[in-house]
Every structure is written in C-alpha cells, then in structure tokens.
Amino acid sequence: MRRLILTFSIVLNLAFGAMILALAKKRELPHMVATPPESGAADRCSGRASTNHAPFVPIHANGFEWQTVASASYDEFVANLHAIGCPERTIRQIIVAQVGRDYARRKATLADAPGFWDAGPARIRATAALEGHQRALEAEQRALLLRLVNFDCLGEKQARGDGLIDQAILRFIFGPLPEDVTERVLAAMQKADAQVSQIERGANGLMLPEDEGQVAQCREHQIAELKQALTTSQFEEFTARSSGLNLMDHGMENVELSAREMRDIARLHATVFEMGQRPFDIFGSRDEPEEKAREFEAQLLGYLGETRFAQYKLGKNPAQSSAAQTAIAK
Amino acid sequence: MKSGRGLSVSLCLNLTLLGALALLSARRPHEIEAVPKPSAPVPDPDAISIPSVEPASAMHNTESRVALRWPQIESGDYRQYIANLRAIGCPEATIRDIIHAEVDELFSRRVKDLVDTVQYRFWDLLVSRQEFEDMVEEKHKQLNQLDDEREILLKELLGSAGTREGYRRDEAAFERETDQRRVLDFLPSEKLSGWLVMDAQFERARQELSDSEPRLEGKELQTRLQQLKEQQTRGCESLLSPEELVEYGLRTSKAAEIRFRLGAFEITETEMREVAAIEQRRAETRGGTARVQPAGPDTAIQDPDAQLKALLGEDRFAGYRLAQDTQFQEFYQVTQRLQLPEDAAVDAYAIREAAESAARAVKADTALSEEARREQFDALTHETEQALVSTLGSVGTSLYKNRWGQWFTAMGAR
DSSP states (O other), X not given: OHHHHHHHHHHHHHHHHHHHHHHHHHHHHHHHHHSOSSOHHHHHHTTOOOSOOSOOOOOOOTTOOGXXXXXXXXXXXXXXHHHTTOOHHHHHHHHHHHHHHHHHHHHHTOTTSOOTTOOHHHHHHHHHXXXXXXXXXXXXXXXXXXXXXXXXXXXXXXXXXXOHHHHHHHHHHHOSOOHHHXXXXXXXXXXXHHHHHHHHHHHTTOOXXXXXXXXXXXXXXXXXXXXXXXXXXXXXXXXXXXXXXXXXTTTGGGSOOOHHHHHHHHHXXXXXXXXXXXXXXXXXXXXXXXXXXXXXXXXXXXHHOHHHHHHHHHHHOGGGOHHHHHHHHO | OHHHHXXXXXXXXXXXXXXXXXXXHHSOSSOOOOOOOSOOOOOOTTOOOOOOOOOOOSOSOGGGOOSOOHHHHOOSSHHHHHHHHHHTTOOHHHHHHHHHHHHXXXXXXXXXXXHHHHHTTHHHHHHOHHHHHHXXXXXXXXXXXXXXXXXXXXXXXXXXXXXXXXXXXXXXXXXXXXXXXXXTTTSOXXXXXXXXXXXXXXXXXXXXXXXXXXXXXXXXXXXXXXXXXXXXXXXXXXXXXXXXXHHHHHHTXXXXXXXXXXXXXXXXXXXXXXXXXXXXXXXXXXXXXXXXXXXXXXXXXHSHHHHHHHHHOHHHHHHXXXXXXXXXXXXXXXXXXXXXXXXXXXXXXXXXXXXXXXXXHHHHOTTSOHHHHHHHHHHHHHHHHHHHHHHHHHHHHHHHHHHHTHHHHHHTTO
C-alpha cells in the first residue's frame, strides 16, 4: 500500500513539474527574448554602443503597443508609465521632453500675436499681451512639470548637457561633492540665473529699484538653497575656491605660495569680500568697494610679510609699483 | 524505514509543487500591476493654477493590458533599447528624447571622472600657474574630444536628427516655419501648406549640400547654394499669383521692418502697409533696383516724403519721422518702462535738442574765456538735468542717464 502511494506521489510530482515548466515557459517568453544579445550594461555605461552591427532582435511585443501607454492626459501618461514599471528617471525624461515640445507649440501659435502690419501702440499692446501669455504658459509648464515629475524646468536650457566645458569648470569649482549634491547645487545656480535673466529681460535694460529688489531676493533664495544643499565646510570650500580663482589673475600669481597659504588667503578674501553672500559671482565681475579692498590688503600684508606683499602689489598693478619693486629689492 | 522517509519527502514535494502551480495559475499573464496614482503633489512655488486633469487610476485601454514591463524594454545596450522601443511603436521623437537624456547622463558622468582626477589638486594647481595652464589645456582637449564622441554616438544611434546639431536644426526649422506662417498669413491655407512643404524641401536640400561628404569646396558650395536659391525663387513665383508675390516681396523687404520702430505713433494696418510700400520704392530708387515707378508726371508725387505727407498729413508725417529717431526712441523706452504719458518722451527729446543746440552756441562763442565757458557748460548741464527730472522724474532721469546719458556728461566737456 505504502509503495503504491509512493508511486502515485512520484507520478504526481512529475506531472506537477511538467505543468509548472510549461506555465513558466509561456510566461517568461517575452522576458527571455528581451535580454540583450551580448554587450549589456557594461557597454552602455562605458559609453560605447555595441560594435556588433548585426541587426538587433527586438523584444516580442506580445500585442503591447505604445499607444496603450501614451495619453493626451499627462497624468494618465505618467500613471501608465508607472504601471509598466518605467523608472522615475525615464518617466521624467519622457515627460519633460514631451511637455517642452507641447508648450513650445502652444507658445508659437498663441492667437494674440500682433498682425503682420500692426504698428505703433497697437503692436506694443499686442506684443505685451503675447509676452504676458507666453510668460503665463512658461509658469504653467513649470508648475506642471513640478507636479508631474518633480522637475524644475527653470534654467533647463543651461542645465542640458550642451556645454561639457562649463559643466567641468563648475564641478572643479564646487569641489569634491557627492553627485546628488552637485546636481542640487547646479540646479540652484541655474535656476537663480534663469530667474535673474528673466527679470533683466523684462526690464529691457532699464532696471528699476523694484527689479533690483527682485534680483536680490532671487540671490538670497539661491544662497539659502546652496546652504541647504552643502554642509558648512563644503560651502566654505566653494566660496574659497571662487575667491582663489578671483585672486589668481589679480596679483597673487606673482607671489611664491604653498597650496595651504593660497587656501588661507582665499578664505581671507572670501570673508572680507563676503563671497558667501554672492557665491554666484564666481569670477568676480563686481567692482570691489575701496574700503573692503583696503581691509583685505591690510590683512594680507600681515599674512604675507612685506616682501611677498610687495610681490603681490607688483603683480596687481605693475605700472604703479616702484615702491613695491624697492621693497622686493630689499 | 527508507521507503517511509521517501514517501514523506515525495508527499512534501507534492504539496510544494501544488502550491507553486496554484500561485503561477493565479497570476494571469495578461495583467499589469495596480496602477499607482501620479506621484505626490509638489508644492507649486508660483501658485500657478494648472488646468485640472483627471487623475489616472488605471490604464487608459484596459483591453490592451499585457504582461510587458519596462525592464524588458530597457536594455543595457542603446541599440537594443532603441530596437525594443521601436518594436512597441514608441514615436521616434520620444525615442530620441530617452536616448538623448541617457547619453547626456553618461557624458556627464564622464565629465565628472575627468574632473575628479584633478579635483583634489585644486589648491596645488592654483599656486603653480604653468601646471594649471597645462591642465586647463589638456582638459579642454579631452572635453572637446568627449563632445565629439557624444555627437558621433548620437549619430550612430539615432541618425543626424538625433544629434545636438539635429536638435538645433529642428528648433531652427520650427522657428522658420512659425515665421513663414506669420509672413504668409495672407495666403489661402492650401497655398500656405504648399509653400511650407516646398520651403522645407529646399531647406533640407541646403542642409544636405552643406553636410555632403566629402565636403564641397567653399566656392562650389556657394554656387550650388545659389542655384538652389534661384530654383526656390522660381518655385515660389510659380506658386503665388503676381499680387501675392508683390505682397510677399513687400513683407520681406527692409521697409516692412519700420513697423517695429514706430513706438507711440498711431497708424492703421492699411496705412502701415502703404508706408512700407512707399519706403520700399524709395530704397529701390536709391539702390537703382526700382521695378515699379509710381504713376503720374508730377515729381512731387514721385517724392516719397511728399507721398507720405499726402498719406499721413503734415503733422502725422512729423510724428512718423520723430518716432524713428533713435534719440527719441531712447526717451520713449524710459517713458514706457515707467508708464509715463507719451508726451513726456516728446518733451524730453526737445530738452535734449535745446541743450545740445545751446552747447554748440557756447562752444562757438570765441569771445568767452575758458572759465566763463566752463561756467556756462556747468549751468547748462544743471538746467538740463532739472528739466529732465521735471519731465521724466528722478527715477526716469537716472535710468536714462545710466543707459544713454553719455551725451549729457559729454556736453560739459565740449
């Protein structure tokens, strides 16, 4: 009896096994075909497209069509992409580009553009109305993308990978930071720059005190964001590096310094000139107030001593430095 | 004993396999997982109201639910990824968006790798100028190389349309079409469509010529481009009626640009078109390219200014001239910015004219001593400033002086 039960049980096991295999095969078919032929992630991450130029065998779509995911409603589109397991990052790529295209089209076809022969006040009124609508659409697009995929498109143009060189320079100045922090810092810088240029564009070269106030507000917000993204020491390093680059072409290149001394001086410069209040002014485009310059030089003299300070003065202003030359000769 | 253990094992296996079978059967293949709602709302910084949209709670087309999931579409190999996206009917533009963003991220990482090699030497490099300059030069070369590599990779993967250059061209084509639609809004829609198709074809032909491999030499390229241009002109002429062609010629002439420079000058569209036609004839007469001479033996009628006066009347003709004066436009911009009455610009312009005229008189007065001249210039500058402040206000005067006030400060130095 026991033997009979055992035989029946084994037969049942074999039958179950066969059924499971059959079911699994049926279910796994698309996945198995979808596996890339060879190269895979390593190739993609190293930036090399496969050198195998044989045509790729696409996945078996199994009746699946993009149309079932795509939707005229962005919310539905996003939800559908989520539903098929599309990663957040890819959803963002798809939605940001799609929304960008749609809004560009809407902006270009706004009905209130001036008529071709409109001139004088009629043109001015129509243009103002058009620009107002364009700004409203831009704001709507920004809010939409923030809501849909948590992406701030303000300053997006600059953020696009167009300028690898600019990106490299900024990374060099930011200092060694984790990648997500770099991204936040870049975003904060680009967003503020975009807002400032929007204000400047609106002012058409005639900045009113209230425009200046708005710019100041943007910058304050930017600094707050930077301070939130960076630790105190990272923020100090960033502002010191900005100062260091500032100093490089303003006399310090003439002085024999160790790396540590250079860093100390850059920190001093950043403190005196309050670089922490304007970290965006990386290359020091602003004319420095006289009293600040005097304060910096007084402290620099104390740090460098007379001879090296004279070297600095000579480098900074060779034409007016006979006194400096005398000091060096001593 | 042995068979007893074997039976136990086999029975356990029975149960396990049965469970597995039940689990597999329960998960039907043609079903996707529950659709999550869109990601949590993000605070809207500008409090912009967005047109409300129905929150999606399920796939739009439930009939088409299939087992395919994104991880099956995505691939470690770009070419496979693209093939998979095409296989499910993903639009080319979306494929380009996805791959472009992927490639950008990849190269961003490569920039990071490149910078990381010198990142920790920042301060050392800053004190060694030569080393710093060498590093900058080397990295510059490497970054340019990366830029080229990115473009080549994009071209390999997506064709010319997928490169950054391709994107720029697309943007330019879009802008071009928008402009053309504006210029040609007088055409019936079929004609406009025909024109746009033809224009796009010629634009593509121009691009192909410029991109042809091996590259055409400068002179040959110019000749071929010129031939294309002539071909396109002939094409346009065959598409448009003579009247439409005249309108197109007028709209694309320099004279039509006057409509952007008339500031506060009140003028109707019909008048503006007529003004542009007169100015176009004036330009053609000057350049010796006049095709149509105005009718009538009276030379006064042929004189463009006389025609403009006849069209606008004496007073408005003066206003038309003034509106195009760049010095007037400067004041006009200030009044616009501060929403001052239009007359303020006219008054401020008159103040400038009077001041400059007075300054010339002071300069020409040889009887004046140097000191007396200086005093007169100072007094004139002061008076002019007072007059401007009373017209434009102190903010307006300050705005004006910061942007265009060089003449103002230079007046005393004459």
